[in-house]
Structure formats: structure tokens, C-alpha cells
Amino acid sequence: MTDTIVELKNIRYAYEDKIALKDVNLSIPRGAFLGLVGPNGGGKTTLIKLLLGVLTPQHGSIELFGTPANKFKDWQKIGFVSQKANAFNRGFPATVKEVVATGLTAQIGYLKFFTKKHREKVKEAIELVGMSEYINQNIGDLSGGQQQRIFIARALVSEPEFLILDEPTVGIDTENVQKFYELLGKLNHEKKITLLLVSHDIGTMTSHANGVACLNKEIHFHGDTEAFHNLSEQRISSFYGHDLNIVTHNH
Numbered sequence: 742m743t744d745t746i747v748e749l750k751n752i753r754y755a756y757e758d759k760i761a762l763k764d765v766n767l768s769i770p771r772g773a774f775l776g777l778v779g780p781n782g783g784g785k786t787t788l789i790k791l792l793l794g795v796l797t798p799q800h801g802s803i804e805l806f807g808t809p810a811n812k813f814k815d816w817q818k819i820g821f822v823s824q825k826a827n828a829f830n831r832g833f834p835a836t837v838k839e840v841v842a843t844g845l846t847a848q849i850g851y852l853k854f855f856t857k858k859h860r861e862k863v864k865e866a867i868e869l870v871g872m873s874e875y876i877n878q879n880i881g882d883l884s885g886g887q888q889q890r891i892f893i894a895r896a897l898v899s900e901p902e903f904l905i906l907d908e909p910t911v912g913i914d915t916e917n918v919q920k921f922y923e924l925l926g927k928l929n930h931e932k933k934i935t936l937l938l939v940s941h942d943i944g945t946m947t948s949h950a951n952g953v954a955c956l957n958k959e960i961h962f963h964g965d966t967e968a969f970h971n972l973s974e975q976r977i978s979s980f981y982g983h984d985l986n987i988v989t990h991n992h
């Protein structure tokens with residue numbers, strides 16, 4: 742079992758002649774809870790797409806679980822939760838358990854028979870995110886924060902070892918954001934899931950994650966949250982390219 746989940750070396754990615762990433766080196770060890778921050782257009786989504794195998798770099802190498810990305814087959818080890826933007830609308834005709842079960846499709850194929858074991862896994866994932874009492878409700882009737890928990894359950898049902906979350910708390914109220922981070926902490930500590938979280942809310946993220954990487958085409962900083970807090974505001978603003986007001990939260 743390798744202790745490095747992601748190893749990016751000298752990555753370059755350009756959309757035609759527009760460089761999105763250059764010389765990106767990043768190593769994510771097993772057990773990390775890494776926050777990825779950076780300005781709009783800094784390349785965060787591009788980096789995630791490279792990790793998910795959606796894009797291929799023009800230069801450099803990517804290893805996932807110690808295997809070159811182009812030979813990597815264990816995609817069920819990697820879960821992905823995107824922004825709440827693709828939330829379900831009121832009246833969407835699927836229950837919580839049906840939505841979570843779609844997270845198993847890659848494993849068992851479309852329209853294949855769900856065994857008792859699969860149903861158990863769905864139940865467990867819903868339990869893990871604290872949503873058991875909503876299991877038979879329509880997903881469209883839940884609040885944004887509750888729906889986001891269900892998206893996490895859908896990603897967790899295939900038991901990933903590495904979970905990537907792209908701004909999962911956009912549009913969720915403060916109290917639920919707090920609960921959401923508590924859930925992520927639990928997944929990291931108790932389930933030993935390695936987490937990569939893209940967030941614009943640096944203050945909240947750094948009070949829960951244990952590492953931070955700052956990306957603006959290049960990785961400008963990668964270290965633990967304490968080292969990040971010790972960076973001068975001026976240095977942080979310089980790789981953002983504008984002044985930044987970071988609100989820190991003490992929990």
C-alpha cells in the first residue's frame with residue numbers, strides 16, 4: 742500500500758495557447774486533509790480534472806496511488822463531489838436512497854441487479870453523513886446543506902480512499918457549513934479518507950484542514966496550516982494578485 746495518494750511532477754497544461762498550469766509539483770500523502778486555494782482562474786478546476794483523468798497534461802507526470810495516471814484503473818478509489826450548482830430542484834423524482842445508489846453504478850453497471858450487500862452499503866453511507874431519517878424522502882425536498890450531504894454519501898458509497906471536493910459549501914448557510922466541515926473531519930480521522938478540498942473560504946477551511954496548497958498557475962505555497970497562517974498577508978496577496986482579507990475562525 743503506497744503512502745502517497747497523488748504525485749504531480751512538473752505539470753504543464755494549456756488550453757490551446759492559454760497556460761492554466763505550469764511547473765506544478767504537488768504530493769498528497771495518505772491521510773492528508775489538504776485545502777486547495779487560489780484566485781479565480783488560478784487552475785484549481787484544471788488540476789482536479791487532471792486528477793480525475795478527464796484531462797491529460799502536455800508535460801509532466803501524474804501518479805495516483807503509486808501508478809501512472811494513464812495506467813491507473815482503480816477509479817473507485819477516488820470520489821468526487823462538485824459544487825452545489827448541480828443540486829436537484831424541488832420535485833425531482835428520486836429518493837435519497839436512489840440518488841446515493843447511483844454512486845455504485847460504476848461498480849455494478851447500469852440496470853444490473855442490486856444485491857442486499859449493495860443496499861446495505863447505501864444505508865451505511867447515508868448513516869455516515871447523518872441523513873438516515875431522510876432515506877425515503879425526495880432529494881428535491883431537502884435543503885442545500887442536506888443535499889450536499891447526500892452528494893457526499895453518493896461519493897462515499899463506493900468506499901473511496903481519496904475524496905476530492907470542489908467548493909462543496911457554496912450557497913450553504915454558516916451553521917451547516919460548520920456541520921459539513923465536522924463531517925469532513927470525521928471522514929478524515931475515523932474513516933482515514935484522504936481529502937482534497939477546493940475552497941474560497943480560506944478562514945473556515947484552514948481551521949479544519951491540516952495542510953494548504955496555494956495555486957495560481959504554479960504552486961506558490963504548500964505546507965501545514967500553521968505555516969500558512971504564518972505567511973504574511975502581503976505574501977498571500979501577492980500570489981492572489983490582489984489584496985485579500987482572510988477571516989479566521991477559532992473553534
Ligand SMILES: Nc1ncnc2c1ncn2[C@@H]1O[C@H](COP(=O)(O)OP(=O)(O)OP(=O)(O)O)[C@@H](O)[C@H]1O
Nearest residue numbers: 756759760761779780781782783784785786787788
Ligand atoms: N475549456 C477551456 N478552454 C479555454 N480556457 C479554459 C478552459 N477552462 C479553463 N480555462 C482557462 O484556464 C484557466 C484556469 O481555469 P480553471 O477553471 O482551472 O481555474 P479555477 O482556479 O478553477 O477558477 P475558479 O476559481 O474561477 O473556478 C483560466 O484562465 C480559464 O479561463
